[in-house]
Amino acid sequence: MSLTPHPFPPQSWAGIDDVVIVGGGLAGLFCALKLAPRPVTIITAAPIGEGSSSGWAQGGIAAAMDPGDTVENHVADTIAAGAGLVEGAIARGMAEEAAARIHDLLSYGVPFDRDLEGKLTLSREAAHSHRRVVRVGGDSAGAAIMQALIRAVRETSSIRVLEGFVAESLKVEGSYVTGLIARDRRGGLSARMLLPTRAIVLASGGIGHLYSVTTNPQEARGEGLGMAARAGALVADAEFVQFHPTAVDVGRDPAPLATEALRGEGAAIVDRNGYRFMFDIHEAGELAPRDIVARGVHQARHSGRGAFLDCREAVGAEFPERFLTVFAACMEAGIDPRVTPIPIAPAAHYHMGGIHVDGLGRSSLDGLWACGEVSSTGAHGANRLASNSLLEAVVFAARIAEDVQGLLPNHRMVRWSDESTADTAAGLPNEDALLERLRRLMDAAVGVVRNRAGLEAALAEMDAIRATARHPSLLNSLTAAKLIAVAALRREESRGAHFRSDFPHPQPEEAHRRFLTLAKADAIAKGAVAAFQENSRHADLP
The missing domain is CATH 3.90.700.10 (Succinate dehydrogenase/fumarate reductase flavoprotein, catalytic domain)
Incomplete structure (x- = not known):
């Protein structure tokens, strides 16, 4: 059931579900379906499916379903592609659950390609040792999967979809996330509301649109990652952008x-x-x-x-x-x-880093789960194996649904408040120019090839952009960009998708995941900006 969004929900509503999912892509929709018949609300900035990278995926979903293939082969390929940083237990669990999740998708009506005998057609992609990628129409898997899930969601009465809302910040009490502040895109900056919750599932997508050359939709600007980091969530492997x-x-x-x-x-x-x-x-x-x-x-x-x-x-x-x-x-x-x-x-194209979550999709903040590209599970390591992303999304979405049901077995209706946040951003000019400035900066200095000088200069430029930015969405994007740049500066080696021209080789002692809080990233960035300014002064001397 899809409802027309309101700046504030009318009092005639009896109550609102205590589980809120942020994001209308594959991970969010699959989690909602797995939670049924428990009532849930999906909050999404664009109509479900339209702002999601999932719908643009041309590959498919990797699963060892061929008689000549094995889970062990799939795990080995995943670990090899991940350049030493894959969490082996996570990769194994994901590969073991792959076939079951494919059958879930079939039950929701996904028309995976089949041969004349009716068997699933399996394709091979780069760095896979076997044909194990299930597809739809050759290069239309993402769109077909999303169409099927959207249809299933629309037909599931326990799922409420609020389209046109942007998640801006998390309400945190101690270490527990108790609510979400969202803004109605059609109501302007003043149309904000507080959504009290018992559980929030962030499935808000990746960071690709922080770069000026990307395959990702414009909604993939790292806002979910930035929002969680600003609330205190631990972030993992942010430097690894594929x-x-x-x-x-x-x-x-x-x-x-x-x-x-x-x-x-x-x-x-x-x-x-x-x-x-x-x-x-x-x-x-x-x-x-x-x-x-x-x-x-x-x-x-x-x-x-x-x-x-x-x-x-x-x-x-x-x-x-x-x-x-x-x-x-x-x-x-x-x-x-x-x-x-x-x-x-x-x-x-894809961010291996994100909100650090455990094997059940739990973040470091109680009451906050994350799945899909906004999360970092350890399944991809330093370089994602092709077609493992959609697999990870459905595996962890299903795990989160089961975990939430186990922790919160009794559904409670909680009324959304008409409390609004202070309207500090009202009347500000459009900040699209600042976003484009950030995107060009990320491409130039935090892109395919990186080095210390470029990263320090990028952090200084981000400070300059931050000095004039006011819009909460842009602040979230800037936070995500800073985390990526700081993590790239801190990893003084080249590994997987992270390449430093000043440290072009992997270092054995660096073969481990790294974690950041925003407070730690701010401290590192402050030192880097000071170093950049000092070097700039010396360069200006005659």
Whole structure:
């Protein structure tokens, strides 16, 4: 049931559910369905599905369901891709539950591809040792999964959906989260309300749109991560941002994605002379882990050689039938991938870091759970294995639903208050220009290649942006950006998706996860900004 949002819920409502889920993507919807018939409320800034990266996913969901594959193989591939930082027990549990979650999705009506015998069709993606990725229509898994779940949610009477609300801050009493402050996007900055809760599940998505080149929707600005950190939640592995190596480089924001499945089917990465340069970098060529391919593409573009995905031989005339989404995006940009190589660029795609959660999805704050990209479970380590993200989302969404039911077995209705926050942001000018300034900064200094000087300069620039920012959403985004930059500065090595040109090799003693609070990040950033200012003064001396 979807209700028209109000600035404040009318008193005629008998009560509001004591479980609130923030986010209308795969993790949030799946958690709500798993909680049924317990009443829950979903709060989402955009109509469910529209502002979610889940719906844009062209890959699929990894699950060892082929007779020749095993859970052990899936775990081994996950650990290998994670560059030494994967939590083995988490990865194993996720792989063991994969088949059950696929069957859940089938029961909700997801039309996964099948062969002529009716068996699920399994594809292979980069860094997977076997074909184990279930898909829909070749490259339409995300959209098809979301369509099925949205339909299931709309048909589930225990799920209330409030669309058009932005979650801005958490109400914390001691170490316990007791409520959420949300703003009605249509009512202006003054249309805020307090939602008392017994349990909040953050499923608000990632941070990709903090970068000027990204495959993520504009809602993926790290606001959930920033909001939780500002409330005191522990953050893990924030430095690890995965850049997809084959975004279609046609100047669109977000950039269309040329799915990894194209390379799995034999498409080649070439420079403008047709040379397959990836084999000079890694023995697996185009099927090397994403971080290696992204840096190879980055280097080729910055050297002036350009980078292109050549699908002419591997896919050719079958492109419209096999990869409709990519084909449509290319044709819209005036590129026919059947006869012309596709220009590509690395783009911010997925955040392995996020709110630190345990094996049940619990954060460091009582009453706050997190799942999906906003969380950091330890399943991905320093570099996510392709198609493990959607799997992690459904596995942890299901675990959270079970945990909440176990901790709060008796449902209670709690009335939403008409208490509003102080309207400190009312009347402020639009801050889109500040956000664009931050996005360009993140691309330049906290992107595919990083170094100390750039990170210190970035933190100083973030301070300058923060000095004029007032909007709560932008403050949350700035907080997320600071956490990423500070974590990248603190990790003085290169590992997985994190590459420091001044520390280009992994250090064995650094093969462990790292954790941050916002207070700790602020202290580190203060020292970095002071160092940047001191170096700038010396540089200005004659």
